[in-house]
Amino acid sequence: MKLLLLSVSAGAGHVRAAQALEEAARRLHPAADVRHEDVLDFTAKAYRKAYAGSFLAMVNHAPQLWGYLYRATDAEKVRKVPQKFVTFFDRLEFSSFRKFVRAFAPDAILSTHFLPAQVLAPSRKKGKDTYPLGLVVTDFDVHSYWVQPTADRVFVGSGELKARLAERGIPEEKVSVTGIPIAKAFSEKWDRAAIQQRLGLSANLPTVLVMSGGGGVGSMGEAVEDVLACPRVQVLAVTGRNEALRNDLASLPVPEGSKLHVFGFVDPIAELMAVSDLAVTKSGGLTTSECLAMGLPMVVRDPIPGQEERNCDYVLESGAGVKAYGNASLAWKLQTLLPDRERLSRMSEAARRAGRPGAAWEIVATKLR
Numbered sequence: 367m368k369l370l371l372l373s374v375s376a377g378a379g380h381v382r383a384a385q386a387l388e389e390a391a392r393r394l395h396p397a398a399d400v401r402h403e404d405v406l407d408f409t410a411k412a413y414r415k416a417y418a419g420s421f422l423a424m425v426n427h428a429p430q431l432w433g434y435l436y437r438a439t440d441a442e443k444v445r446k447v448p449q450k451f452v453t454f455f456d457r458l459e460f461s462s463f464r465k466f467v468r469a470f471a472p473d474a475i476l477s478t479h480f481l482p483a484q485v486l487a488p489s490r491k492k493g494k495d496t497y498p499l500g501l502v503v504t505d506f507d508v509h510s511y512w513v514q515p516t517a518d519r520v521f522v523g524s525g526e527l528k529a530r531l532a533e534r535g536i537p538e539e540k541v542s543v544t545g546i547p548i549a550k551a552f553s554e555k556w557d558r559a560a561i562q563q564r565l566g567l568s569a570n571l572p573t574v575l576v577m578s579g580g581g582g583v584g585s586m587g588e589a590v591e592d593v594l595a596c597p598r599v600q601v602l603a604v605t606g607r608n609e610a611l612r613n614d615l616a617s618l619p620v621p622e623g624s625k626l627h628v629f630g631f632v633d634p635i636a637e638l639m640a641v642s643d644l645a646v647t648k649s650g651g652l653t654t655s656e657c658l659a660m661g662l663p664m665v666v667r668d669p670i671p672g673q674e675e676r677n678c679d680y681v682l683e684s685g686a687g688v689k690a691y692g693n694a695s696l697a698w699k700l701q702t703l704l705p706d707r708e709r710l711s712r713m714s715e716a717a718r719r720a721g722r723p724g725a726a727w728e729i730v731a732t733k734l735r
Contacts, residue, residue: 521544
């Protein structure tokens with residue numbers, strides 16, 4: 367069997383989801399020919415930089431603008447206006463990608479981004495490139511760009527999304543509610559005491575995991591300071607690949623009775639989640655799914671308008687977390703939550719109920735037609 371996994375490096379979540387599917391596929395089908403490709407690698411450098419860079423720039427520096435564009439392009443009638451131009455442009459820019467797919471001739475395609483389905487749609491409508499194609503939605507929201515009628519199956523994180531896709535014309539029998547694919551590490555049993563001892567952590571302090579994205583962006587320094595303002599707390603701060611931020615956090619003053627441990631890029635982050643009582647984080651689709659699978663309550667800070675807000679809504683409705691806007695809100699939420707062990711326990715149980723740690727395995731095992 368030939369399985370082609372496709373992602374787009376516009377944000378880390380799509381790639382991480384594809385990596386989780388790859389891990390599951392190699393375990394479930396060890397004899398299969400499994401390939402994972404970033405679709406943008408087949409495009410010109412300028413296009414690749416513009417496609418991924420514009421998204422990251424807006425999210426980091428103009429989140430309100432991103433939220434406006436997200437909502438505006440979610441309307442079907444608005445999306446149809448530039449479709450002919452997009453189709454013509456895609457035909458030119460993605461010719462190398464289409465040639466690669468035809469040469470590989472996969473038995474099945476799973477894509478964690480809508481772009482490949484969008485690119486292949488014109489030829490599939492003509493009866494070409496008819497490989498079984500599944501789309502894996504990586505947020506607890508479904509934007510209109512995910513409405514790709516030529517896809518054979520769509521995998522979503524909740525039953526609500528199945529209903530919303532049906533409203534937009536995707537038959538219910540083509541939609542599978544599996545959850546969002548995450549790495550196997552988030553379904554494993556972790557020895558909390560052993561991890562604490564190995565990392566030099568205290569077993570007697572409430573532990574708060576503070577995360578940014580893989581690039582270490584956002585006002586993470588202020589978030590760490592807000593956590594340290596709580597009495598007697600242990601902070602695990604993960605800065606990703608941002609070494610400057612890591613150095614800045616390592617130099618923060620730590621109140622007596624509290625501890626601060628600063629980490630760079632951590633793989634697997636699951637072991638830090640396993641020793642934490644609460645996570646202070648953004649609400650990306652993959653991070654949210656990982657916390658839920660680990661039973662880790664969340665304080666979602668300043669969710670970005672668009673898919674992050676929708677992911678945050680899912681956390682709140684599940685009873686697995688709270689939302690904080692601004693430093694004063696975050697500090698108050700933390701000082702209220704941390705002493706309330708009973709509430710944290712209820713939130714942890716709610717997170718586990720909402721979590722779908724086996725999503726990647728379920729998706730790979732599902733027939734697309």
